[in-house]
Amino acid sequence: MGHAVVVGAGISGLCAARALSGVFDHVTLVERDTFAAAPAVRRGVPQGAHVHSLTPGGAVVLEELFPGFVEELAADGGTLAGALDELEIVFFGSRLRQVPLGRVLQVSRPFLEDRLRERVGALPDVTVRSGLEAIEPITDGSAGVSGVRLARPGEPGSAEEVAADLVVDAMGRAGRGAAWYRALGYPEPRVRRLHVDVAYASCRYQVAPGALGPAKGVLIGATQTRPRGAVLTQQENDAWVLSLYGFGKGHHPPHQQQDFLAFARDLLAPDTWRGLQSAEPITGISSFAYPAALRRDFHRLRSAPEGLVSVGDAVCSLNPIYGAGMTVAALEAKALRRCLAKGTAGLPRRFHREAARAVRLPWLFSTMADRSMPQVPGTHPTLAGLLARSFQATMRAAATDARVAAAVWNAVSLTGSPAGLARPHVVAAVLRHWRPGSTTAARRKD
Ligand SMILES: Cc1cc2nc3c(=O)[nH]c(=O)nc-3n(C[C@H](O)[C@H](O)[C@H](O)COP(=O)(O)OP(=O)(O)OC[C@H]3O[C@@H](n4cnc5c(N)ncnc54)[C@H](O)[C@@H]3O)c2cc1C
Known part of the structure; x- marks a missing residue:
């Protein structure tokens, strides 16, 4: 051709x-x-300095394009983490129930x-x-x-x-x-743009095996009242990357090691944070501004x-x-x-x-999740509040119900069809966890 x-x-x-x-x-x-x-x-x-998780759905497609690739990288020092049993994932304030759902390849970009x-x-x-x-x-x-x-x-x-x-x-x-x-x-x-004003800061550490606890990865997502998040993942050859992020100027993560760790302290579990303090930084802190999805x-x-x-x-x-x-x-x-x-x-x-x-x-x-954040301008408060309550209710249900956790994981990891989120059992569980609330309150807290 x-x-x-x-x-x-x-x-x-x-x-x-x-x-x-x-x-x-x-x-x-x-x-x-x-x-x-x-x-x-x-x-x-330049984004190569920041965490780059490959979703399980992405790993499947990469395997189709490059057969044997995932095992090859794992054999070469990459980390294969059991999803969700070796990962701690907290979205919208609730921790996703740890049900076994395949493996995630974790390596640096x-x-x-x-x-x-x-x-x-x-x-x-x-x-x-x-x-x-x-x-x-x-x-x-x-x-x-x-x-x-x-x-x-x-x-x-x-x-x-x-x-x-x-x-x-x-x-x-x-x-x-x-x-x-x-x-x-x-x-x-x-061109469609959604202004999100997110900034990242990341640092890589050499970590002694087990020093950060049993999980191979921790993801603490931002919430409407605390628009900051952290992703800590084990990558190749015992190196870990910590990427911190925040929506809006007052929440952008700092660039100095001490302030960076102080920002992380409010997000990570105390044991993980203590382990990180004794880890050896192997890079400086890299920053990345992400003004808008496009x-x-x-x-x-x-x-x-x-x-x-x-x-x-x-x-x-x-x-x-x-x-x-x-x-x-x-x-x-x-x-x-x-x-x-x-x-x-x-x-x-x-x-x-x-x-x-x-x-x-x-x-x-991703734009619905972004629009639920009070820091992201341009969404009517009623819609933002509705989105926020939907995500919160879904995650509360996913914290205890294995089928909801699987549906959420399949949708966010692009593994299976997101139609799982519309199954009657999942919808019923989400409705049981629905709590009325007010976006105005969420906005004021911030
Ligand atoms: C901070 C951050 C974190 C991210 N984390 C994740 C994550 O966890 N998981 C995930 O799946 N994705 C993540 N991404 C997104 C991911 O990086 C990209 O979506 C993905 O890599 C596809 O990008 P790309 O190859 O299209 O473009 P790029 O990665 O931007 O590559 C473009 C390439 O084109 C080259 N180039 C540009 N202009 C020219 C030219 N005129 N001539 C020749 N070469 C040129 C550049 O040098 C570069 O090599 C993240 C992005 C950012 C910013």
């Missing part, structure tokens, strides 16, 4: 390159950054990406070219894209044109893909250039606290492969519709 160029070697670009391998005669994966010899946070993916890149680089029909930036698409005068112009960053004289039958924009949320539409004479997709409606464009598709965060950047971005990227890669089974004609339209389907529920759930 000719040549495909994937621009951006983050998780979505790696998954897309894997999906295109075997479909096109040749695939070139282009990345602006150069790669260090060992896994490391890199400039183009650089480690995951490094191993994926190794797999992709080993494919005989894929070439990985690093230290090269995509400048703009090229067109041969037809209605579509016929390649892409590349150059070494900051060296316009090094520009080269690479012909391609398909260009995949995997340049992430801040990438140029949408602007390329304008340059090609097409309208840009509509979704680009490529699927609603009436006209779009042939030969150009966008994937991953370029299409939808979900508030990271729900941990779904990599799973959606993997699902989209599978969708791209499915769409290509019908050829390249009309591919952008067909694929962007499929991508919108992969994004729809994670976007709905």
Whole structure:
């Protein structure tokens, strides 16, 4: 089927390159950054310093794309945590009942990406070219894209044109893909934004086995009255990452080790917190500001250039606290492969519709959860209060009822169908835990 160029070697670009391998005669994966010899946070993916949990649903899709991958990473030092029996998950103030529901792979983002890149680089029909930036698409005068112009960053004289039958924009949320539409004479997709004003701060620690208690991961979600959260997970080779976050300026986590730990003290169990105090920090504290969740409606464009598709965060950047971005990227890669089974004609339209389907529920759930937070502007207080009470009642039910816990976990981890949440038993349990309340009260407390 000719040549495909994937621009951006983050998780979505790696998954897309894997999906295109075997479909096109040749695939070139282009990345602006150069790669260090060992896994490391890199400039183009600053979020790599922060916790990156792969949902069990995401692990299943990655396994389909890269068979044996999960066991390989576990054998290489990664942590497999029993979900939910080896994890402590507190959402909206209630702890999810610890029922056994499969395993979660816990590794750092650089480690995951490094191993994926190794797999992709080993494919005989894929070439990985690093230290090269995509400048703009090229067109041969037809209605579509016929390649892409590349150059070494900051060296316009090094520009080269690479012909391609398909260009995949995997340049992430801040990438140029949408602007390329304008340059090609097409309208840009509509952008939906939900301002959440979340900031993260993270630090990695070397931890003696057992020093942080029996759980391999702790997730304490923000609540309406305490809009701060913490995620502490065991990753590869006895390193743990603690990521703290908060909604709204007064709740953004601090950058100094002592203040950082003080912020964590209010969230973690006393034993876990004490264990952390004696752990050795192996990185400084990294910060990441996440002002808004963002979704680009490529699927609603009436006209779009042939030969150009966008994937991953370029299409939808979900508030990271729900941990779904990599799973959606993997699902989209599978969708791209499915769409290509019908050829390249009309591919952008067909694929962007499929991508919108992969994004729809994670976007709905995460923006509903965000809208229940009084710190997130733009939602009518009555609706925000209703959402808050629904989440709280569901979690109170999930704290004691194994079937509700499983339904919640399947929905948030993108493992099974969220339809489980609508089963009569689950609805009845949630209604039993429903408590009337007032958003105004929640707002005032804050
Ligand atoms: C703080 C934080 C925590 C997160 N935690 C989780 C989590 O726990 N679980 C989860 O599933 N997801 C998480 N995510 C989301 C996750 O990082 C992304 O959704 C996922 O990695 C898909 O991103 P991507 O590959 O589309 O884009 P990116 O990861 O942004 O990669 C884009 C790539 O394109 C390259 N690039 C950009 N422009 C060009 C160009 N012109 N030419 C060449 N290359 C270019 C960049 O260098 C980069 O390598 C988190 C995100 C953040 C911000």
